[in-house]
Amino acid sequence: MRAAIFRGPGELGIEEVPEQQPGPGEIAVEVRAAATCGTDLKSYRRGHPKLFPVLPSRFGHEFAGVVTAVGDEVTAFAVGDRVVAANTAPCGRCWACTLGRQSLCENLEFLNGAFAEQVVVPRTIVECNTYVIPDTLPFASAAPLEPLATVVHGMAETGIELGDTVVVHGAGPIGLMFVRLATLRGANVISVDLSAWRLGQAERAGAVETIDITGLDREQVVARVKRSTPGGRGADVGIEAVGLPAVWEQAVATLRPGGTAVLFGGTPKGATFAVDSSAMHYEEYTLKGVFHHTPRYVKQAVELLISGKVDGELLITESRPLEALVDSLEDMAAGRGSKYVLVP
Ligand SMILES: [Zn+2]
Ligand SMILES: [Zn+2]
Numbered sequence: 611m612r613a614a615i616f617r618g619p620g621e622l623g624i625e626e627v628p629e630q631q632p633g634p635g636e637i638a639v640e641v642r643a644a645a646t647c648g649t650d651l652k653s654y655r656r657g658h659p660k661l662f663p664v665l666p667s668r669f670g671h672e673f674a675g676v677v678t679a680v681g682d683e684v685t686a687f688a689v690g691d692r693v694v695a696a697n698t699a700p701c702g703r704c705w706a707c708t709l710g711r712q713s714l715c716e717n718l719e720f721l722n723g724a725f726a727e728q729v730v731v732p733r734t735i736v737e738c739n740t741y742v743i744p745d746t747l748p749f750a751s752a753a754p755l756e757p758l759a760t761v762v763h764g765m766a767e768t769g770i771e772l773g774d775t776v777v778v779h780g781a782g783p784i785g786l787m788f789v790r791l792a793t794l795r796g797a798n799v800i801s802v803d804l805s806a807w808r809l810g811q812a813e814r815a816g817a818v819e820t821i822d823i824t825g826l827d828r829e830q831v832v833a834r835v836k837r838s839t840p841g842g843r844g845a846d847v848g849i850e851a852v853g854l855p856a857v858w859e860q861a862v863a864t865l866r867p868g869g870t871a872v873l874f875g876g877t878p879k880g881a882t883f884a885v886d887s888s889a890m891h892y893e894e895y896t897l898k899g900v901f902h903h904t905p906r907y908v909k910q911a912v913e914l915l916i917s918g919k920v921d922g923e924l925l926i927t928e929s930r931p932l933e934a935l936v937d938s939l940e941d942m943a944a945g946r947g948s949k950y951v952l953v954p
Contacts (some may be wrong), residue, residue, distance in 0.1 A: 611626070611627060611628075611629050611726065611727040611728055612624050612625070612626060612627075612644070612726065612727055612932060612954065613625060613627045613668055613723065613725065613727065613728075614670055614719045614725035614726060614932070614935055615627070615666050615667070615668065615669065616653070616654070616662060616665065616668070616669040617665055617666045617668050617829055618657060618665055618722070619654070619655060619656055619657045620654070620655070622654050622669060622700040622935065622936055622939075623936070624725075624932060624933055624935065627726075627751075627774075629728055631679065631680050631681075631730075632680060632681035632684075632730050632731075633682075633730075633733075633739070634681050634682040634683050634733070635681055635682070635683050635684060635733030635736060636680075636681040636684070636730050636731060636732060636733055636736060637677050637679070637680050637681065637687050637693070637730070637731050637736055637740070638677070638678050638679040638680075638728055638729070638731075639673070639675040639676065639677055639678065639693060639695075639728065639729050639730075640675050640676045640677075640678045640727065640728055640730055641673050641674075641675040641724060641725075641727060641728065641925055641954050642674060642676060642728060642749035642752060642954075643673065643674050643675070643749035643750040643752070643753040643951050643952075643953060643954070644670050644672060644673040644725050644951065644952050644953075645672040645750075645753040645754045645926070645949055645950070645951050645952075646670075646672075646935070646938050646939060646942060646949055646950045646951075646952070647671070647672055647754075647756070647757060647783070647933055647949065648782070648783075648784075648853075648942075649661070649671075649672075649703070649941050650670065651937060651939050653669075653863075653944060654828050654936075654939050655662070655730065655943070660720075661720055661722065662722070665923045665942075667722055667740055668721065668722045668723030668725075668726065668729075669722055669724075669935075670722065670723060670724030670725030670726070670935075670952075671720070671721055671722060671723075671724050671731065671756060672751045672753050672754055672755065672756050672757070673694075673724035673753055673757075674692070674694040674699065674743065674749040674750075674752035674832035675692075675693065675694065675729075675749065676690065676691070676693070677689055677690060677693055677730065678692040681733075681954060684736065686736070687736070687740070687742070690741050690763075691742050692742065692743055692745065692749070693740055693743065694708075694740070694741055694743050694752040694753070694755050694912065694915075695702055695721070695731050695739055695755070696733055696735065696739035696740075696756050696759060696899065696903065696908045697720060697721050697756045698718045698719060698720050698721065698735065698736075698739070698902070698903075699718070699719050699732070699737070699738050699739050699905075700712035700713075700715035700717075700718060700738075700904065700905070701715055701716070701717035701718075701719070701734070702738075702805070703717075703756045704716040704717055705767070707722055707797070710846040711874040711904075712904040712905065713763065713901055713902040713903060713904050713913045714901070718902075719732055719734045719735065721735055723781060724916045725932060725935055725954075726954060727776075727852060727954040732837050735880075736889060738905045739827065739905055739908050741850065741868050741908075741909075741912045742914060743912070743915070743916060747915060748923065750922065750926060750929060750951045751810070751921060751922035751923045752915055752922060752924055753922065753923045754783065754809065754925055754926075754949065755819075755908065755911055755912065755915065755922075755950060756903070757783060757784060757787065757909065758787055758911040758914065758915065758922070759903035759907045759908040759911040760784075760900075760901075760902055760903045760907070761784060761788055761874075761875075761911075762791065762793060762903070762907040762910045762914070763789040763900055763902065763903045763904065764788065764849065764872050764874050764900045764909040765788070765791045765792070765795070766907070767872050767898045768792070768847045768870060768872050768901050769797070769847070769870055770792055770795050770796075770797050770846075770847050771795075771797075771846075772795075772796035772797075773796060773797070773798065774792075774796075774798070774799070774841055774847055775797070775798050775839045775845050775846050775847075775848035776788075776792045776797040776799045776845060776846065776847045776848075776849065777799075777800045777802060777835055777839070777845040777847075777848045777849070777861070777864055778799060778800070778801050778802065778812070778817075778849045778851055779803075779848065779849065779850050779851060779852060779857050779860055779861050780803060780850065780851035780853075780857065780875065781800070781801050781802075781803035781805070781808035781809055781811060781812040781820075781851075781872045782851065782852070783852035783948050783949045783950045784810065784851040784874065785801065785803070785808075785812065785849075785852075786808075786811055786812060786815045786873070786924065786925060787815075787925070788849050788851055788874075789801050789812050789815040789816055789817050790815040790816055790920055790924075791914075791920070792847075792849075793815070793816030793817070794816075794919060796845055796911065797846075797847070798818045798819075798820065798836070799812075799816060799817045799818060799888075800817065800819045800820070800821060800838055800839070800845070801815075801817040801819075801820045801821070802811035802820075802821045802835060802860075803820070803821075803822065803823070804822065804823060804824050805822075805915030805945070806807040806822060808824055808948070809821075812926070814924065815908075815917065815924065817846075819837065819838055821834060821835060822937055828856075828859075828860070828863075829953065830835050830906075832863045832864055834865040835860075835874040835899075836864055839864075839866065841874060843866040843867065843904055844866035844867075844869060845864055845866060846864055846865050846866060846869055846870070847868055847869060847870050847871075847872070848861040848862065848864055848865050848869065848870070848871045848872070849861065849871070849874060850871065850872070850873045850875050851874050851913070852875045853875025853877055854875050854877065854881040855874065855877055855881050855882065856871050856883075857909040858871075858877070858883040858897075859883050859884060859885070862885050862895060862897065863886075864894075865893070865895055866896060867892075867893040868893065868894050868895075868896065869893075869895060869896070870896040870897075871894070871895065871896070871897050871898070872898050872900055873897060873898065873899050873900070875901050876901075879925060884896070896903075925949045926946030926949055926950065926951050926952055927941075927946075927948055927949055928947060928951075929950070929951045929953055930950055930951070930952055930953070931951075931952065931953060931954075932952045932953065932954040934950070934952060935952055938950035939951065
């Protein structure tokens with residue numbers, strides 16, 4: 611069968627590899643849709659010591675498909691089931707899992723290999739983060755389960771209430787999901803980005819206002835965003851969905867007194883950001899970092915997809931054959947698209 615093999619930064623290609631048989635507790639899934647994500651792009655360019663400790667490696671982690679074989683001891687799934695799975699599972703035993711903070715699990719097991727005709731899902735993921743999906747949910751809509759689950763996690767940290775003004779900084783796939791979920795929660799969402807095309811998507815996801823900050827300097831951005839909030843005070847909740855320290859700072863600088871910022875986008879290792887400590891004190895900001903997901907948030911994300919409240923396909927720029935993987939990552943890097951579904 612054909613599968614994407616990652617050999618190091620910039621070295622990624624489709625190769626012929628043997629099919630795998632599922633071991634005890636595992637399931638084999640014929641991939642019908644696999645989605646690209648920002649993490650794939652980062653890994654392809656720079657490598658990713660945590661996700662790819664050993665090379666060469668299979669590649670890709672967002673997918674949906676059909677079960678073609680089940681290992682011994684699997685009772686929850688059968689051949690022919692349409693399924694979606696998250697990309698990791700927590701161990702359930704470490705200090706973080708014991709405290710109920712499974713996103714911080716010290717022993718997260720990762721799945722790599724979604725960009726392929728077939729993938730074997732590890733036992734721990736089968737047990738806690740794999741779901742049967744109905745015929746009504748297209749594979750391409752279900753594939754971005756993992757980022758949606760992380761956004762559901764982010765939403766849980768926002769404390770958004772009915773009627774809040776929420777500013778989402780960044781309108782890539784993650785930003786769009788925040789726009790959608792904050793709207794579902796009854797907020798008035800303002801989407802801020804540099805791309806008219808992405809802001810158009812944010813409008814379709816429910817944003818009541820979009821702000822194109824192209825050409826504005828830092829102070830102008832802060833003034834412009836605040837002008838759109840009640841009384842010009844700033845956002846009740848600001849969400850950073852870009853992953854740049856400057857945008858983290860922008861999200862904090864545009865809060866109202868007493869506001870909460872969820873700083874969601876991952877920045878390069880060692881990066882720092884600055885906060886006006888006097889404002890932090892007198893304006894009582896709450897700043898929250900959010901990483902990854904937990905089984906609870908994965909389950910909620912699956913339910914949002916099945917109910918149709920979130921349409922995963924809205925995030926997809928285009929569906930392409932598996933062979934277009936590298937071209938699709940390059941298109942993402944060049945800003946021509948934000949998420950592609952590859953069909954093996
Ligand atoms: Zn992903
Ligand atoms: Zn753990």
